[in-house]
Amino acid sequence: xxxxxxxxxxxxxxxxxxxxxxxxxxxxxxxxxxxxxxxxxxxxxxxxxxxxxxxxxxxxxxxxxxxxxxxxxxxxxxxxxxxxxxxxxxxxxxxxxxxxxxxxxxxxxxxxxxxxxxxxxxxxxxxxxxxxxxxxxxxxxxxxxxxxxxxxxxxxxxxxxxxxxxxxxxxxxxxxxxxxxxxxxxxxxxxxxxxxxxxxxxxxxxxxxxxxxxxxxxxxxxxxxxxxxxxxxxxxxxxxxxxxxxxxxxxxxxxxxxxxxxxxxxxxxxxxxxxxxxxxxxxxxxxxxxxxxxxxxxxxxxxxxxxxxxxxxxxxxxxxxxxxxxxxxxxxxxxxxxxxxxxxxxxxxxxxxxxxxxxxxxxxxxxxxxxxxxxxxxxxxxxxxxxxxxxxxxxxxxxxxxxxxxxxxxxxxxxxxxxxxxxxxxxxxxxxxxxxxxxxxxxxxxxxxxxxxxxxxxxxxxxxxxxxxxxxxxxxxxxxxxxxxxxxxxxxxxxxxxxxxxxxxxxxxxxxxxxxxxxxxxxxxxxxxxxxxxxxxxxxxxxxxxxxxxxxxxxxxxxxxxxxxxxxxxxxxxxxxxxxxxxxxxxxxxxxxxxxxxxxxxxxxxxxxxxxxxxxxxxxxxxxxxxxxxxxxxxxxxxxxxxxxxxxxxxxxxxxxxxxxxxxxxxxxxxxxxxxxxxxxxxxxxxxxxxxxxxxxxxxxxxxxxxxxxxxxxxxxxxxxxxxxxx
Numbered sequence: 206x207x208x209x210x211x212x213x214x215x216x217x218x219x220x221x222x223x224x225x226x227x228x229x230x231x232x233x234x235x236x237x238x239x240x241x242x243x244x245x246x247x248x249x250x251x252x253x254x255x256x257x258x259x260x261x262x263x264x265x266x267x268x269x270x271x272x273x274x275x276x277x278x279x280x281x282x283x284x285x286x287x288x289x290x291x292x293x294x295x296x297x298x299x300x301x302x303x304x305x306x307x308x309x310x311x312x313x314x315x316x317x318x319x320x321x322x323x324x325x326x327x328x329x330x331x332x333x334x335x336x337x338x339x340x341x342x343x344x345x346x347x348x349x350x351x352x353x354x355x356x357x358x359x360x361x362x363x364x365x366x367x368x369x370x371x372x373x374x375x376x377x378x379x380x381x382x383x384x385x386x387x388x389x390x391x392x393x394x395x396x397x398x399x400x401x402x403x404x405x406x407x408x409x410x411x412x413x414x415x416x417x418x419x420x421x422x423x424x425x426x427x428x429x430x431x432x433x434x435x436x437x438x439x440x441x442x443x444x445x446x447x448x449x450x451x452x453x454x455x456x457x458x459x460x461x462x463x464x465x466x467x468x469x470x471x472x473x474x475x476x477x478x479x480x481x482x483x484x485x486x487x488x489x490x491x492x493x494x495x496x497x498x499x500x501x502x503x504x505x506x507x508x509x510x511x512x513x514x515x516x517x518x519x520x521x522x523x524x525x526x527x528x529x530x531x532x533x534x535x536x537x538x539x540x541x542x543x544x545x546x547x548x549x550x551x552x553x554x555x556x557x558x559x560x561x562x563x564x565x566x567x568x569x570x571x572x573x574x575x576x577x578x579x580x581x582x583x584x585x586x587x588x589x590x591x592x593x594x595x596x597x598x599x600x601x602x603x604x605x606x607x608x609x610x611x612x613x614x615x616x617x618x619x620x621x622x623x624x625x626x627x628x629x630x631x632x633x634x635x636x637x638x639x640x641x642x643x644x645x646x647x648x649x650x651x652x653x654x655x656x657x658x659x660x661x662x663x664x665x666x667x668x669x670x671x672x673x674x675x676x677x678x679x680x681x682x683x684x685x686x687x688x689x690x691x692x693x694x695x696x697x698x699x700x701x702x703x704x705x706x707x708x709x710x711x712x713x714x715x716x717x718x719x720x721x722x723x724x725x726x727x728x729x730x731x732x733x734x735x736x737x738x739x740x741x742x743x744x745x746x747x748x749x750x751x752x753x754x755x756x757x758x759x760x761x762x763x764x765x766x767x768x769x770x771x772x773x774x775x776x777x778x779x780x781x782x783x784x785x786x787x788x789x790x791x792x793x794x795x796x797x798x799x800x801x802x803x804x805x806x807x808x809x810x811x812x813x814x815x816x817x818x819x820x821x822x823x824x825x826x827x828x829x830x831x832x833x834x835x836x837x838x839x840x841x842x843x844x845x846x847x848x849x850x851x852x853x854x855x856x857x858x859x860x861x862x863x864x865x866x867x868x869x870x871x872x873x874x875x876x877x878x879x880x881x882x883x884x885x886x887x888x889x890x891x892x893x894x895x896x897x898x899x900x901x902x903x904x905x906x907x908x909x910x911x912x913x914x915x916x917x918x919x920x921x922x923x924x925x926x927x928x929x930x931x932x
Contacts, residue, residue, distance in 0.1 A: 209405055209406065209407045210287055210288040210290060210291035210294075210405065210406055210407070211287070211288055211398075211406070211407060211408070211409040211410070212285075212286075212287055212394075212397055212398050212401050212406045212407065212408060212409060213284070213285070213286040213287055213288070213338070213409075214283065214284070214285055214393070214394055214397045215283065215284040216281060216282075216283055216369055216390060216393065217281070217282050218278035218280075218281055218282075218365050218369070218370075219278060219279065219280045219281070219282050219342075220276075220277075220278050220279060221279050224259070224260050224263055224279070224280065225260055227259065227282055227340075227342070228258075228259035228260045230340075231259050231327075231329045231331075231340045232257065232258075232259060232329075233247055233250070233333075236628060236629075236632055237624060237625045237628030237629065237632075238616070238621055238624050238625060238628070239621075239625075240618065240621045240622070240625070241334055241335065242333050242334055243333050243334070243615055244333070244616075245333075245615055246300065246302075246332055246333035247333045249302055249332035249333060250329065250330060250331050250332055250333060251329070251330040251332075252327070252328075252329055252330075253312065253315075253316050253328040253329065253330055253339065254316065254319070254325060254326075254327055254328035254341070255326055255327030255328065255329075255342075256327075257327075257329075259326075259327050259329075259342055262326040262327040262342065263279070263280050263326045263327070263342050263344060265326070266324055266326045266344040266346075267279055267344060267363065270324075270344070270346050270361060270362060270363050271362050271363070272362065272363045273347075273362040273363060273364040273367075277363070277364070277365060278345075278365040279344065279363060280326070280342050280343065280344055280345075281342075281343045281344075281345050281365060281368070281369055282340065282341070282342055282343075283319075283339075283340070283341040283342075283343060284338055284339070284340055284341075285315050285319075285338060285339040285341065285397070286336055286337065286338035286339070287311070287336075287401075287406055289335065289336045291405070291406065292308070292336055292337055294571055294572070294573075295307035295308055295311065295404075295405070295571060296308040297572065299332065299337060305565075306566065307404070307405075307571070308337070310403075310404055311401075311404045311406075312330060312339070314400065314401055314403065314404055315328075315339050315401075316328060317400075318397065318400045318401070319341050319343070322343045322345075322346075322368075323346050324343050324344030324345060324346040324363075325341065325342075325343050325344075326342045326343065326344055327340075327341070327342045328340070328341045328342075329341075344363055345363060345364060345365045345367065345368035345369060346361065346362075346363060346368075347361070347362060347363075347364040347367035347368055348360070348361045349364070349367055368389070369389055369390060369393070370389065371388045371389055371390075375387060375388060376388060379391065394408055394409065395408050432481070433481060434474055434477035434478050434480075434481050435474075436474065437467075437470035437471060437473075437474050440463065440467070442460050442463050442464055442467070443460070444458075444460045445460075448460045448461075535557060535560055535563060538560045538563060538564065538579075538582075538583075539563065539567075559595045560579065560595075561575050561576070561579070561592065561595040562595070564578055564579060576588060576592060616676070616677065617677075619680070620676050620677055620680055622776065623676050623680060623775075623776030623777065624673050624676050624776075626775045626776045626796070626797050627672070627673060627676065627774055627775055627776045628669075628673060629775075629797055629800055630724060630726070630774070630775045630797055630800070631669040631672065631673070632669075632800075633723055633724055633800040633801070633802060634694050634701065634723075634724065634736070634738070635696075635699075635738075636669075636694030636695060636696040636699070636701070637668075637695065637696050637697070638666035638667060638668055638694075638695045638696075639666060639667050639668075639669070639672055639692045639693065639694055639695065640653065640655065640664070640666055640667075640692065640693040640695060640771070641653070641654040641655060641667060641672065641675070641679070641690070641691070641692055642654070642691040642692070642693065642771050643682055643688040643689070643690065643691075644688065644689045644691060645686075645687055645688050645689070646687065646689070646780050646781055646782060647687070649686070649687070649688070654667075654675075655667060666695055672692070676776075679774070679777065680777065683777045683778055683780070684778070687780055688780075689773070689777070689778075689779065689780050689781075690773065690774045690777040691771035691772060691773055691774065692771060692772065692773075692774045693769065693770070693771040693772075697741070698740065698741055698742070699738050699739065699740060699741060700738070700739040700740075700741060700744060700746070700749040700768075701736055701737075701738060701769075702736065702737040702738075702739060702749060702752060702753045702756070702768075702808075703734060703735070703736055703753070703765075703770045703772050704722065704734070704735040704736075704737070704756050704757055704760060704761040705734055705757065705761050705762040705765050705770075705772070706732050706733075706734075706761050706762040707732065707733040707734065707735055707760060707761055708731060708732065708733070709731075709733075711760040711761065712725075712733060712735070712760070714759075714760060715735075715756070715759075715760045718807065718921065719807040719925055720737075720756075720805060720807050720808060721801060721805045721807065722735035722736055722737050722799070722801070722805065723736055723737060723738045723800070723801050723802070723803075723805070724736040724797075724799070724800060724801075725797075725798045725799040726772075726773065726775050726795055726796060726797050726798055727793075727795070727796045727798055728773050728779050728793070728795050729779055729781075729784045729793045730784070730793060733798070734772050734773060735761075736772060737756075737805055737808050738804065739752075739804065739808060739809070739812065740804060743809065743812070743813075744809070744812045745816075746768065747819075748812050748815050748816045748819070749768065749812065750768040751815050751819075752808065752811055752812050752815060753768050755811075755815075773795045774795065775795045775796065775797045776794065776795065777794070777795055778792040778793070778794050778795070779792055779793050779794070779795055780792050807925070810924070810925075814924075852896070852899040852900060852903050853896060856887075856892070856896055856899075856900050857900060857903055857904060859900075860883060860900040860901070860903070860904040861904045863879075863882075863883055863886075864876075864879060864883075864904055864905065864906055867879045867882075868906070876905060876906050876907060876908075876911065877911065879905075880901050880905055880922055881922065883897075883900070883901065884897055884901070884922060884923065884926050885926070887900070888926050894923050894926075897923055898919045898920070898923050901919055901922070901923075902915065902919055
């Protein structure tokens with residue numbers, strides 16, 4: 206009796222806001238590759254229904270039917286598949302792009318079953334994951350009687366619960382009776398299993414108590430520590446005669462309070478003990494589930510291992526034997542099948558390359574059934590030769606396909622992780638091209654990957670897509686040859702300013718000055734790199750260079766040179782000797798911490814201040830030549846410091862009242878925040894910056910204790926509002 210396999214059907218409601226996320230997955234428009242998707246096989250995916258634009262297809266259906274409720278689910282996403290072994294049995298070479306009549310019949314049967322829903326908007330076949338499956342988007346259109354104040358009428362609306370949902374009462378009754386057929390989704394599973402029975406599939410286990418749990422949920426459940434509740438120490442309470450008299454007249458004594466406290470502790474302990482027992486039971490159940498799954502997986506692996514060993518033995522043939530097998534007469538097999546071979550195709554050859562393929566198609570068999578038929582018709586030796594010949598031809602076709610360039614080298618799991626993180630870094634940098642520099646810590650020379658590889662021997666720069674495609678090669682250089690991987694963004698519209706060797710303390714100080722880098726990455730346990738992106742249209746190279754030197758002098762590497770500077774590509778190891786962990790024999794991996802788009806307004810204000818201060822200094826000293834690189838932080842701050850002015854009495858009284866109000870309103874007042882609130886109020890009213898600075902200096906509570914350098918703090922705070930100070 207042929208083996209039957211269980212169907213897989215998952216149903217989930219989607220609201221309008223979740224449509225685009227589902228479309229990104231179905232249309233494979235992710236910004237970076239997904240670990241469970243093999244890009245080399247994405248070309249095998251197909252659009253079975255709709256235009257290929259999932260959001261557009263769903264919206265076109267929604268435009269014709271009103272919603273039952275404005276906030277209701279607008280769509281149902283179905284995932285239709287089967288057991289992994291099913292696809293191996295009906296089409297063993299599906300991963301290599303092969304197809305079969307049974308696989309096409311499975312696809313066609315699914316589409317026919319989905320057509321029962323008038324709201325079917327799209328259906329997409331995915332062949333680039335662990336097993337073939339179909340994503341279908343169904344708009345749940347229901348016709349039903351709706352009551353109104355003066356009667357009722359039949360309406361046609363989008364209503365998920367009418368098609369797929371049940372009331373809480375029905376769900377509880379189904380669970381209580383152990384009968385999933387009482388629910389719409391239970392009956393849907395049965396209907397789908399019956400519809401797919403001609404394909405050799407059947408409904409899954411009815412009334413199963415198993416719940417789908419993601420890997421993340423399993424990890425949390427298993428790894429969360431179970432804390433043994435502490436037995437409370439209940440003291441011995443002795444009552445005096447006086448205590449008894451007081452209690453008799455309703456007066457609470459210390460003994461009464463101690464008894465009440467002990468009872469509370471005991472009650473809490475009982476609750477903690479019950480929770481502890483539930484957690485232990487849940488962990489035990491999870492371990493049992495994983496044990497059953499592991500044993501099942503182990504049995505499958507043993508079966509596959511036996512098949513591989515058997516196939517290896519079958520393939521142990523000489524060249525003469527292989528040559529004989531290629532000439533095996535298909536006419537004899539066709540005659541045994543009572544089948545007349547059709548006219549030969551191009552080159553005078555039949556369209557089947559081997560006897561097993563012909564027997565499978567003509568006889569309507571799967572692989573095992575075809576082998577059994579050949580055994581009974583031609584004997585054991587002939588069947589082994591035919592099977593060996595088939596395996597050899599399949600392997601040759603696969604190798605030829607790879608050699609023709611149709612199958613690119615797949616990424617390993619580690620390379621996928623690098624592509625994902627590096628993709629985020631490149632998307633944020635958004636440069637038109639990149640220079641790739643490989644630096645060795647020891648004797649091997651540094652080299653530029655694209656040097657001399659461009660047109661006419663010029664340097665070749667790489668796009669973000671090309672850089673991601675180079676990840677396997679770069680990872681090999683990093684792990685096997687000991688090279689560090691650096692990139693330098695090259696773009697005509699942007700400057701990329703690197704702040705190197707940041708520590709946790711200097712990063713906090715930099716962020717305290719309102720600097721927000723576009724890219725922040727940790728290069729070792731104690732060191733980070735930050736990158737600011739500045740528009741060339743607003744910041745010229747000289748000003749950007751001064752900003753680069755000043756910020757590194759304040760927070761980063763004081764000895765860094767070169768405005769255009771390479772920095773580390775994320776995902777690869779930092780192979781500096783000083784970062785080697787001798788205990789674990791490991792090097793740190795460069796990790797992405799933050800990615801922000803846009804331009805840091807604080808950095809722009811600092812560059813503007815540098816430009817203005819440079820112009821002012823050049824005007825005072827024309828011999829300086831106007832080089833922004835000559836302007837240092839100290840000189841810029843001195844040039845822009847707010848002058849001391851006489852404070853207006855009315856403004857001083859107003860500021861004092863404001864600080865008093867803050868103290869009354871907030872129990873734990875942040876006075877620096879209060880300074881900023883006062884600055885905003887007065888600044889919006891047009892009060893001059895010099896007067897605001899004088900008001901803060903005269904009335905802000907505890908200013909000297911909070912900020913040793915009061916003048917710098919006031920200048921910085923006011924400059925953050927007016928954009929007048931350099932970094």
